Amino acid sequence: MQNPWPPRDTTGRLGAVLKRAGEDWEAEEQLLRVAWYYYVDQLTQDEIARRLAVSRPSAGRLLERCRQSGIVSFTIGSDHFDAFKVGRKLKETFGLREALVPPALNGTNLDQSAINRRLARGGAQYLQNHLKPGEMLAMGWGETVQATVDLVAVDLMTRVSTVTLTGGVNAYVSTLRRVRGEAAEGCTDAVIPAPIVVSSSTLAEALRRENGVREVMELSHRSDHALVGIGAVTGQATLAQLGYVTDEELAVIAGAGAVGDILGIFYDENGEVVDLPIHDRRIGIGIDELRGIRNVIGVAGGSNKIAAVRGALRGGYLDVLVTNEEVARELLAAEGVTVD
Template structure:
């Protein structure tokens, strides 16, 4: 795999990030212009322009400005340690601000990498919803947006089906909704809905995803994951007791990325995680140091090509791997 090619000109804030990344890779890491271009997924001409702009703006002195180079350095380390095609790291924030900043970076990324005739599978969450504020793609013909998870009867902060529809609207794309509740009453009901109610079309599309875009939730008694609000307190306590630390599309995973042995994992209406792992390019977008264990578990289970996160989560992930 390789990092996805950008189309068109970057938006202002992403151009700034690319400029700093190019300068850091060229001056601090000693990469050639050609190597920098390959690393960033842009042309050599773009790299030359970015390096010239960095010099003119004073970004390049004896060292690269520390305030911005810290995120670039963390991104480079994440790419090496977790074998990623690309890591995008934004400055740290707390609470909902973390979801917004990571989401904005995700929206900028998707605006440039989704091309014509792509099939894009999407999850849900505060971070993905925040990506809509910066998602300004050119219209791409033949794009399909596929919801990877059922919806909520009582929508609060976000709803998987609503998010899928809003993203499809931004791209002018066809939208395929996973029209079912996120959880059903039994594994048998799940099977019947998939086989008898037309959801097999969603599963078929999921076999050929060009890009899958997900957020990861932390699971615990102090969980901030939206999925925690969709199960009872008793059920949450049971999955935590089974070792759950991570939520991927409402599938509960332990530290090693294995599905915990609990009926919730048999009742969830989502794309199978092992199938999801086969997507052409898998994007995880999640921030916050408290989610480092959850992110690592998700990567162990489904892999990751591009990670969009903040510097607190990035540092915690690297510490986790080192420890």
């Protein structure tokens, strides 16, 4: 029997509301892309107009709307990042506190260093909005982490304390000297006085018992935020670049099922730590200790890191992820999630 009450169509009040909501999301996403292209990627209005297939005056009007709406002040407000559909889906799918996904530069092929620099801008934007004076920032190591810290405003970095999560004195000290200078306003820098990986498990065990090493690692557990990179076991792995492992050793690690590492701890596609000899020679906090820090921010991207990032998410190592749009879409596709 035919229902005598016809359904409300999209021309009714509810349909109009839903239509406006969808249009609002589309409009805000466009504003966010314009803001990122102009203020972060530093593209010209002509370049933005070509990427969005609009006129140059339209691009200028969109930039003005970014300022008027409050999306842009001196930084891009992180509360607005949820309006990026891909980032919002990533956050929901993996239970993240936040997912920052800089928009793709369509038609532009970026090498890994360029991707790292672009993601570092996103990581720095997040820290600018969430890292407060007087708090403690725990730091991992690697190119992207260093670039992120370099881009955080000096006036903020001079009012927070830092602590390292692994050994590797030279990498940390050079970064802190660049961003802190001599004006630390009473804040402290605590660095684990040891290499990241040492020559034997016996030496590593002895170093971990040293007061100077143990005290810094214990201090890191009380951090307000932790900033970490994510390494791959293929391509130009950071541990290999630093000389801590050879390409042959990386091949053995990959053969054992590892897809990536955080702080030199290797894990498989499900985020389970792989039993490897290199872990016995490593100086740094453990994976459970990392999970115990209240806000862990991972900054990583590039096609060679998709499996590594997915494993870190599945392992629950991260609260916040900054990654590029291509990787974000691949991560969602692997979980069977589509983005409208």
